[in-house]
Every structure is written in structure tokens, then in C-alpha cells.
Amino acid sequence: MIAALQYISYGILVFFLVYCVATVTLLALSVREISWYARGQQPTRTRPGGLAHQASVTLVAPAYNEETLIVQSAKAFLASDYESLEVIIANDGSRDETFARLDEAFDLVQLPLRGRTALPTAPIRGFYISRVDPRLRVVDKENGGRSDAINAGISLARSELVVITDADSLLEPEAIRRAVRPFEIHPDTCMAVGGDIRVANGSKIVGGQVVTPAVSTRGIGATQVLEYLRGFLGTRIAWSELNGMLIVSGAFGVFRRDAVVALGGLSEQTLGEDMELTMRIHHLLRPEWREARVEFAPDAVCWTEAPGTMAGLRSQRVRWHAGLLDNLRIHWRMLGRPRFGAAGTVAMPYIVLFEAAEPLVEVLGFAIVITLIAVNAVNWTYLAAFFLVAVVTSQVLNATALLIEEIGFRRYRWQDLALLAGWGLVEALWFRPALAWWRLKATLLALSGRRPGWGTIPRGAGILEQPTTVVAPLNR
Amino acid sequence: MSGAWVLQVAAPLRLTFWVLAVAGAWVVFMMALVVARHVEWARAARHRARVQAELGPVFARFLESDDHARLAEELRPAFLRMNAAERPVAAVLVTELMGDVSPWQKEQLRSTFEQSGIVELGERGTRRRSPWRRALACEMLGKIGTSRSVPVLLARLDDRRPEVRMAAVRALGDIRSPDAVPALSAAFLEGRTAPTNVVGDAMRRISGEAVGPTFERGVALPDPIIRIAACFGLGATAGTHGAAVHRLAEVLASDSDPRVRSAAASALGLAGGGDAPAALIAATADSDDRVRRSAVKALGRFDDPTSTDALDERTEDEDREVAIRSAEALHALAKRPRAGEAARARLESSSAWAVDYARTIAEVSA
Numbered sequence: 001m002i003a004a005l006q007y008i009s010y011g012i013l014v015f016f017l018v019y020c021v022a023t024v025t026l027l028a029l030s031v032r033e034i035s036w037y038a039r040g041q042q043p044t045r046t047r048p049g050g051l052a053h054q055a056s057v058t059l060v061a062p063a064y065n066e067e068t069l070i071v072q073s074a075k076a077f078l079a080s081d082y083e084s085l086e087v088i089i090a091n092d093g094s095r096d097e098t099f100a101r102l103d104e105a106f107d108l109v110q111l112p113l114r115g116r117t118a119l120p121t122a123p124i125r126g127f128y129i130s131r132v133d134p135r136l137r138v139v140d141k142e143n144g145g146r147s148d149a150i151n152a153g154i155s156l157a158r159s160e161l162v163v164i165t166d167a168d169s170l171l172e173p174e175a176i177r178r179a180v181r182p183f184e185i186h187p188d189t190c191m192a193v194g195g196d197i198r199v200a201n202g203s204k205i206v207g208g209q210v211v212t213p214a215v216s217t218r219g220i221g222a223t224q225v226l227e228y229l230r231g232f233l234g235t236r237i238a239w240s241e242l243n244g245m246l247i248v249s250g251a252f253g254v255f256r257r258d259a260v261v262a263l264g265g266l267s268e269q270t271l272g273e274d275m276e277l278t279m280r281i282h283h284l285l286r287p288e289w290r291e292a293r294v295e296f297a298p299d300a301v302c303w304t305e306a307p308g309t310m311a312g313l314r315s316q317r318v319r320w321h322a323g324l325l326d327n328l329r330i331h332w333r334m335l336g337r338p339r340f341g342a343a344g345t346v347a348m349p350y351i352v353l354f355e356a357a358e359p360l361v362e363v364l365g366f367a368i369v370i371t372l373i374a375v376n377a378v379n380w381t382y383l384a385a386f387f388l389v390a391v392v393t394s395q396v397l398n399a400t401a402l403l404i405e406e407i408g409f410r411r412y413r414w415q416d417l418a419l420l421a422g423w424g425l426v427e428a429l430w431f432r433p434a435l436a437w438w439r440l441k442a443t444l445l446a447l448s449g450r451r452p453g454w455g456t457i458p459r460g461a462g463i464l465e466q467p468t469t470v471v472a473p474l475n476r
Numbered sequence: 477m478s479g480a481w482v483l484q485v486a487a488p489l490r491l492t493f494w495v496l497a498v499a500g501a502w503v504v505f506m507m508a509l510v511v512a513r514h515v516e517w518a519r520a521a522r523h524r525a526r527v528q529a530e531l532g533p534v535f536a537r538f539l540e541s542d543d544h545a546r547l548a549e550e551l552r553p554a555f556l557r558m559n560a561a562e563r564p565v566a567a568v569l570v571t572e573l574m575g576d577v578s579p580w581q582k583e584q585l586r587s588t589f590e591q592s593g594i595v596e597l598g599e600r601g602t603r604r605r606s607p608w609r610r611a612l613a614c615e616m617l618g619k620i621g622t623s624r625s626v627p628v629l630l631a632r633l634d635d636r637r638p639e640v641r642m643a644a645v646r647a648l649g650d651i652r653s654p655d656a657v658p659a660l661s662a663a664f665l666e667g668r669t670a671p672t673n674v675v676g677d678a679m680r681r682i683s684g685e686a687v688g689p690t691f692e693r694g695v696a697l698p699d700p701i702i703r704i705a706a707c708f709g710l711g712a713t714a715g716t717h718g719a720a721v722h723r724l725a726e727v728l729a730s731d732s733d734p735r736v737r738s739a740a741a742s743a744l745g746l747a748g749g750g751d752a753p754a755a756l757i758a759a760t761a762d763s764d765d766r767v768r769r770s771a772v773k774a775l776g777r778f779d780d781p782t783s784t785d786a787l788d789e790r791t792e793d794e795d796r797e798v799a800i801r802s803a804e805a806l807h808a809l810a811k812r813p814r815a816g817e818a819a820r821a822r823l824e825s826s827s828a829w830a831v832d833y834a835r836t837i838a839e840v841s842a
Contacts, residue, residue: 036608036639111836114829117796134841158797185642187673188701188735258766291701392499399506406513417510 002377005368012365019354020393027400029238034408037237037298055183055474056084057176058257059163060153062146063089066167067096069208071105073167076208078133082176087136089167090153093122093143102138106130111137117155119265121148127156146250147266147273154260160474162257164266164274169251170200170210170303179254179300182293187474189291191259191281193300194245195252196232198411199225200303210303215416220313222423223431224306226398229420233298233408234401240296244347246282248294250274252302256474259285270330271451272323279331282343290341298408314438318452321359321442326451328356359439366433391428398424520565527565530554535573544584552592567601567616570594574619582621589620599628602644610635611643618647626653633659633669642670649678654686661690667702676705680712688717695727695736703731704739711743721747725755728771734764741767745774753780760786760802765795772798776805779812784819791828803834 059077063070070089077087091099102108108128117124122144130136139152154162161183163176175195183190201224202216215222239245248255253274260266263280266273278294285292307313328351335352337344372378402417412420445451531554538547558566570589574582589595598620601613614632617625629651632644645663648656660679663669676694679687691713694706707727714720724747728740741759744752752774759771772790775783787809790802806826809819823831 109836109840112829112832129837129840131840134837158800185674186671188704389496389499392496392503395503396499396506399503399510403506403510403513406510406517410514410517414514417514421507 002375005371008364008368012361012368015353015361016390019358020396022350022354023235023397024400026235026238027397027404029241030234030236030404031400031407033237033241034233034298034404037408054084055161055180055187056086056159057082057161057163057180057254058086058088058153058157058159059165059176060088060090060150060157061165061167061169062092062149062153063094063098063167064092064143064146064149065094065096065098067094067098067101070098070167071101072208073169074102074106074136077165077171078135079173079209080171080176081173082180084159085135085176086157086159088139088153088157089136090139090141090149092141092145092149099138099140103128106132106136106138108138117152118261119151119155121152121155124152124156145268147268151265154257154265157257159257161254162260163252163254164250165252165302166250166304168305170205170208171252172209172301172303175252175300175302176254179252179297182295182297183254183256183474186293186295189289190293190295191256191285192248192278192294193254194236194240194248194278194294194296195254195300195302196296196298197228197249197251198232198301198303199228199306201225201306201308203303205303213303213411213416215412215419217419218308219423219426219430220308220310221306222419223427224313226401226420226424226427227431228306229405230397230401232296233404234397236296237298237404239342239347240294242342242346243293244342245294245296246279246343246347246351247272247275248278251304252300253278270323270326271319272327275323276327276330279327279334279343282340283331283334286341286343287339294343310434314434315452317435317438318442318445321439322446322451324351324355325443325446328352329446356443359436359443362432362436363440366436387428391425394428394432395424523562524565527558527562527569530557531566531569535569538585539577539581542581542584544588547585548588548592551588551594555592555594555597563597563601567598567612571616571619574621586620586622590622590624595620595622595625599625602628602632607635607637607640610637610640614640614643614647618643618650621651623651623653623655626651626655630656630659633663638670642674645670645675645678649681652682654682654684657682657684657686657690661687664690664705665694665697665702667699672702672705673708676709680709683713683716685716688713688720691717692719692723695723695731695740700733700736703727703733703736707736707739707743708746711746714747714749721749721752725751728755728759728767734762734767737762737764738766738770741770741774745770745777748778753778753783757783757786760790765798768793768795768798769801772802772805776801776808779809779814781815781818784809784815784822787819788822788826791826791830796830799828799830800833803828803830806831807834807838 061073061077066073074087074089089102091102108130111127111129113124113127122142124139124141126140128138128140137156139156141149141152150164161180163179165171179193179195182193199221200210201221202214203210204212204214215225236245250273259281260277263277263284267276270276281292281294307316334340334344335348369378369383398421402420405411442452534547534550534554538544555563555566574585577585595617598613598617602610602617604610604613610632614629617629626648629644629647632640635641635644645660648660657679660675660682664672664675664679669675679690688710691706691709694702694709697703707724710717710720710724721744724740724744728737728744731737731740737759741756744756756771756775759767760775762768762771768790772787775787784806787802787806791799791806793799793802806819806823809815810823
């Protein structure tokens with residue numbers, strides 16, 4: 001038995017080293033790109049795009065029982081500095097006063113609602129325009145879930161691009177303008193752009209805007225800030241450069257409206273609908289249209305409140321991991337296939353190995369340690385040394401993510417950086433094991449055909465039967 | 477953890493020590509970079525303030541007095557006094573200044589920058605090792621806009637970094653020199669130097685007789701992305717290229733790719749005149765939604781009474797967007813002198829929901 005454990009240990013070490021090399025490579029690529037990005041982006045300069053015509057944008061925000069913040073959120077969305085903007089709030093059958101609050105604040109007038117809508121959704125009760133600010137529209141519909149509400153908004157949107165966000169997301173006023181820039185540079189090939197999601201816990205928020213970014217002193221908040229920095233700035237910049245971005249976050253993403261419609265809208269068959277849509281863009285468009293791109297705009301910032309308790313975090317992460325596994329199951333045919341470009345040959349293997357399989361390996365590692373302790377075969381000195389190596393290498397990732405933040409944006413003060421570095425030192429002791437355990441739980445649920453809070457797993461592959469019609473060119 | 481045994485094996489090789497040492501050194505190095513970067517931000521802010529304090533009043537005096545001789549006298553020594561970190565800031569200031577002044581002042585500034593050696597410094601900047609500085613120099617030369625910079629910028633079309641090539645293409649578009657057309661035409665038709673639409677945009681800005689034939693060749697190429705960019709190019713250069721509208725009408729009627737037909741319809745809306753309304757009216761019956769959407773929208777830009785029948789019919793289109801755009805086009809035509817009467821009659825007699833929709837939006841927005 002000890003011999004078997006030794007062989008498994010070999011495998012885990014190799015896995016760990018490959019993960020480090022792959023991630024450090026991505027981080028290095030991100031550092032290179034962010035250096036360029038920061039240099040070409042002095043705050044006082046405007047970089048001309050390729051389009052004389054400004055692409056029209058519709059922001060779609062689903063709302064379910066959001067009566068306390070919906071008016072403030074709508075006002076914050078309308079405060080964007082993007083000129084050609086329409087905002088659609090999709091009231092997803094709220095049981096509270098969400099619609100009444102909007103009507104009261106914005107003096108809504110009903111619009112005729114006939115003609116075939118672009119995407120099938122739960123019945124729409126009414127479509128309204130505001131007399132106070134005609135850029136605001138409200139869709140009042142029966143409850144159908146987040147994806148359904150967004151699909152209703154996209155169906156009634158009239159712009160070339162749609163921003164998908166949440167009612168409680170805090171978009172910076174210039175976020176949409178910055179996220180649209182890749183569409184200006186690649187008007188015929190850019191299909192989607194993901195924004196940079198940041199954790200607002202600890203920051204000062206006034207009127208739906210983050211006015212002073214700061215890091216929460218609580219470990220759960222600070223560690224998530226670090227985690228988001230690693231995830232968004234550390235690796236997505238590199239994935240974008242390789243055209244291998246497999247997820248545009250649902251909290252803030254910009255899509256070609258006609259591409260989303262042609263692909264059938266957001267899926268209701270997965271818990272990770274944002275990732276699924278992004279993967280579908282690669283899966284269905286790229287084999288015939290190699291140039292189709294999914295990009296990341298690191299300076300287009302959306303702040304979000306991260307879970308402040310371990311219970312909240314557990315529920316979120318189990319859901320996310322179940323969504324990830326759903327999406328890998330639906331799009332497994334992309335794995336290793338050159339016809340999907342880097343999305344198939346690099347990003348898919350990375351996600352399968354280091355996100356889907358990683359919790360299994362990590363928990364296996366812990367189990368082996370416990371077994372070795374139980375049979376009194378553990379060498380404590382070397383165990384401590386290996387743990388130290390793991391901590392130090394994870395610090396490499398943290399330090400590089402902080403460097404990228406400092407090169408590109410410098411949002412945080414000295415004390416915030418120190419706090420992040422401090423919590424980064426101890427995350428391996430409590431945060432990562434908890435994450436690994438929750439993700440393993442989600443994996444076991446998926447393997448048994450169940451999912452958190454949503455019964456059994458639907459078939460899912462039907463969404464790949466959508467027609468793969470290509471999109472119209474953006475106007476110039 | 478799981479590697480206890482592995483470490484037992486690896487210990488004789490001192491692997492643990494080396495992994496720790498290298499990773500630890502890397503962390504220290506990264507954190508040192510973070511600190512250095514934090515300090516550099518503060519330094520950059522000081523540089524910006526210093527350069528703005530030095531050049532701001534010089535530029536302000538010029539804008540008040542138009543005394544370009546004095547500007548030339550003051551500018552060269554000011555630039556030469558600046559260090560390597562300050563010159564890019566000055567380049568940005570020059571770029572911004574060129575965007576803010578009148579055409580006459582721009583002309584004066586151009587010769588001043590040339591006399592004071594700023595253009596020469598910029599041209600040297602295009603050969604710097606750092607790619608962002610090369611791109612910035614290209615951008616500055618483009619904004620200054622002297623034709624002597626064209627050969628330097630043409631050389632940058634072969635730069636190894638795409639951002640520099642793109643900056644050079646844009647700068648050539650800013651200078652608008654016909655000398656750049658052959659190289660840009662080749663770049664447009666081959667689609668390798670920079671994104672096709674960026675090259676197309678630069679050529680549209682140069683405009684003139686020399687550009688039209690390139691776009692004409694572009695609409696016949698197999699690559700649909702080039703054909704789309706060529707359509708918009710033809711639309712923008714229709715004023716100087718007589719055959720543009722006719723060629724676009726042909727593309728709208730015959731191209732096999734609906735994306736290209738849609739681009740041709742939009743471009744006809746921009747170009748106007750000639751065969752455009754007739755071709756667009758025919759396109760309102762296209763089998764593809766995207767083409768119909770572009771066609772009805774484009775028809776709203778012409779004052780053509782013959783288009784009202786087609787638009788009225790399309791207000792009942794099965795595609796929601798086509799119906800709404802048709803109604804909006806009729807509302808737009810209702811305000812025009814020639815098509816107004818026919819459009820108003822159509823709107824009054826229509827019972828289409830899209831007409832109500834467009835009317836409500838127009839009333840609320842007013």
C-alpha cells in the first residue's frame with residue numbers, strides 16, 4: 001500500500017509542477033501584455049478605434065426581487081459615459097415591488113409588443129419606456145430564471161452590442177466605453193468582450209459607484225480580492241491574447257447581439273450560463289470562422305459584492321463548479337481539437353486539468369498525508385518542507401498578480417497591498433482546502449447525476465443544435 | 477502533504493532547497509517590482525506635472541497669440557531639456573494639442589514642429605527599442621501630419637509588433653498623403669499588416685481618386701472580411717470615386733454572403749445618390765433579415781418618394797427589427813420635402829404595430 005501511495009505522490013508532484021509552469025507562463029504573458037496596455041493608455045489620451053460610427057449598446061440587467069436597489073442600479077447604469085446607450089431592466093416575475101418602484105421613479109409608458117421576438121422566453125407581460133429617461137426600457141415578464149430574463153432583454157434590445165450584467169453589479173462610468181474598444185479594433189471578428197470583475201467588499205460605495213477602492217480586513221473578503229486579481233488580471237489577459245478565453249463573466253460581458261441571437265441566447269440548461277455561451281461561441285463559430293474572437297478588457301471594471309460568509313462562499317463555489325462541469329460535458333468535443341484554435345488546444349486542457357480535476361488531486365493529496373500519518377509513515381520534516389514549497393510557489397502567483405495590478409491600474413493603496421500579501425501567505429491553510437472540498441462535493445454531485453438545488457442534470461447537448469449563422473458587420 | 481516521500485527521495489539532490497530558493501527569490505523579485513512600480517507611478521505623475529508646467533504655458537501663449545516663431549524658439553530647448561521619461565509625456569501633449577486647434581493653427585504648428593526639430597525627434601522615436609514608444613512616436617507624427625514623415629511611417633508597416641504597425645497605419649491615415657496609398661492598398665488587400673478595417677479607415681481618410689480602385693478590387697476578393705471593409709470604403713469615397721455607388725449596388729444584388737450584402741446596403745446609405753434607392757428598395761425583399769434591416773434603415777436617409785411603398789410593406793415584416801426600422805424610416809421621410817407627403821399618408825393609413833412603436837418612442841424622446 002505504501003508503494004502505491006508513493007507512486008501516486010509522484011503523479012501529484014508532476015501535476016503540481018505542470019500546473020506551476022503553465023500558470024507562470026500565462027502570468028508572464030499577462031505581464032507582457034499589461035505593460036503594453038498600460039503604456040498605450042495614459043488617462044488623458046483617447047485611442048481612436050477603427051469605427052467612425054459608435055456602435056450602439058444595450059445594457060441588459062435581470063432583476064428578481066430587487067426592490068431595495070433597483071432604482072439606484074438603473075440610475076447608476078444610466079450614468080455611464082457611453083453615448084449610444086439603451087438600458088433594459090428585465091423584471092423576472094419579481095414577487096416584491098421591483099416593477100412598481102421602477103414605474104414610480106421613471107414614469108413608464110407601455111410600448112406595443114408584437115412581432116416575433118428573437119429568442120423564446122417565458123411570457124412577456126409588457127415592455128415599457130421611461131418618460132424620465134427614454135434610454136431606459138423595462139421588460140416585465142413571468143419568472144423564468146436569470147438566463148430567461150436576459151434572453152428577453154436581448155430579444156427586445158435594438159443595438160449592435162449587448163452588455164450583460166446583474167442588477168447589483170457596480171459598473172464604472174467608463175466601463176462600457178472601454179469594453180467596446182476591442183469591437184472597434186476588430187469590428188468583423190470580435191464576438192464578445194469580458195470585463196474585469198473586482199471585489200467591492202471593503203470599498204467605499206456611494207450612489208451605486210465605488211468611489212474609494214479598498215480591501216476588506218476580513219480574510220474571506222481580502223482572499224477573494226486576491227483570487228479575482230489572479231483569475232482576471234493574471235490569466236484572462238493571456239487567454240485573450242491567445243484567443244482562448246472560455247469564460248466571459250455574467251457580471252459584466254459585452255456580446256454581439258446578432259451572434260447571441262444566432263446562437264440561441266443564454267442556455268437555461270447549465271448553472272454556468274455565462275461560460276457556456278462563451279464556449280458555444282468558440283464551439284459553433286470558430287470551425288468555420290477562425291478569426292472569431294473573444295477578448296478581455298482589463299480596464300473595463302465592474303465591482304461586485306463577494307460572499308462575506310463561508311456558507312455563502314460554499315454555495316457560490318459549489319454552483320460554479322457544477323456549472324463548469326456541465327459546460328465541459330456539453331463542449332467536451334472541443335478538447336484538444338486544433339479547429340477551435342487555442343480554445344481547444346490550450347484552454348480546454350488547462351481547464352480540464354487544473355480546474356475540473358484539480359480538487360480531486362488536491363483532496364487526494366490531503367488523504368495520502370492523513371493515511372501516512374495514520375500508519376506512522378510520515379516524515380514531518382519533509383512534509384513541512386513540501387508544504388513550504390507549495391506556499392512559496394503560490395506566493396509567486398500572488399506576487400505576479402499584484403504586479404500586474406500595479407503595472408496596469410494601481411487601484412489599491414500601500415496598506416491594501418500589504419493586506420493582500422499577508423492574507424495570501426495563509427490562504428493555503430484555510431481557503432484553498434475549503435475550495436477543494438466544495439469543488440469535490442460539486443464533482444460528486446455531478447457524477448451522481450445531481451446538482452446543487454436544481455434536481456437532475458438536463459441533457460444539455462440540444463443547445464449545440466442551434467443554427468450557426470454568422471453575424472452582420474458592425475457599421476462604420 | 478502528499479509529496480513527503482518524494483521529498484525523501486529528492487532530498488539528496490537538494491531539490492527542496494533549490495525550489496524554495498528559486499521560488500522565494502522570485503517572490504522577492506516580484507514584490508520588489510511591485511514596490512518599484514508603485515514608486516514609478518508617483519514619479520510619472522511628477523514628470524507629467526513638470527512637463528505640463530513647462531509646455532502648458534508655451535502652448536497657451538501660442539493659442540492666444542498665434543506667434544509660431546516664438547513657439548519654435550521656446551519648444552526646441554524645452555524638448556531637449558527633457559529626459560527619456562518626460563519626452564513621451566510631451567509627445568502626448570503635442571498629440572492632444574494638434575487635436576484641439578483650428579486648421580490654420582494646425583498648419584502653423586506643423587511647420588513650427590518641423591523647424592524646431594520635434595518632427596525629427598519623433599522620427600527617431602519610431603526606431604526606439606521599446607514598442608510602445610515606437611507606437612507613440614508614430615501617433616505623434618500622425619497628429620503633427622507633415623508629409624516628410626510618410627517614408628518613416630511606411631517603414632513601420634513592417635514592424636514586428638502589431639500595435640506599432642497599427643499606429644503607423646493610423647498615422648498615415650492622419651497625414652492623408654497620397655504617397656502612402658500604394659503601401660496601404662497592398663496592406664488592405666493582403667490583410668496582414670493590421671486589421672483590415674483599420675487599414676480601410678486610413679485609406680478612407682486619405683480618400684481621393686487613388687483609393688477607390690483598391691476598394692473596387694477589394695469587393696471582388698474571396699475573403700468576406702475584406703469585401704465588407706471594401707464596401708464601407710466605397711461608401712465613404714463615393715464623393716471622389718464616381719463608380720462607387722454603381723459597384724455597391726452590384727454587390728448588394730449579387731454577393732453570395734449576406735454579411736457583405738448587408739455591408740453594401742449600409743454603405744449605400746452612407747454614399748447616397750445614383751442607383752442607391754432603387755437597389756435598396758430591391759434589397760428590402762432580400763431573404764436574409766440582416767440585409768433587409770440595413771436596406772430599410774438606409775432608405776430612411778434618402779428623400780425618395782418611391783421607397784415609401786416598400787417601407788410600408790416592411791412595417792409588417794416577420795422580423796421585429798425590420799418592421800421597427802421601416803416605421804422609423806417612414807417617420808424620418810415624413811419630415812422630408814419630396815417624400816414627406818407620401819410617407820405621412822402611409823403612416824396615417826397604417827395599422828402596423830411597428831408604426832405605433834416608432835411613434836411612441838418619438839413622442840417620449842421628444
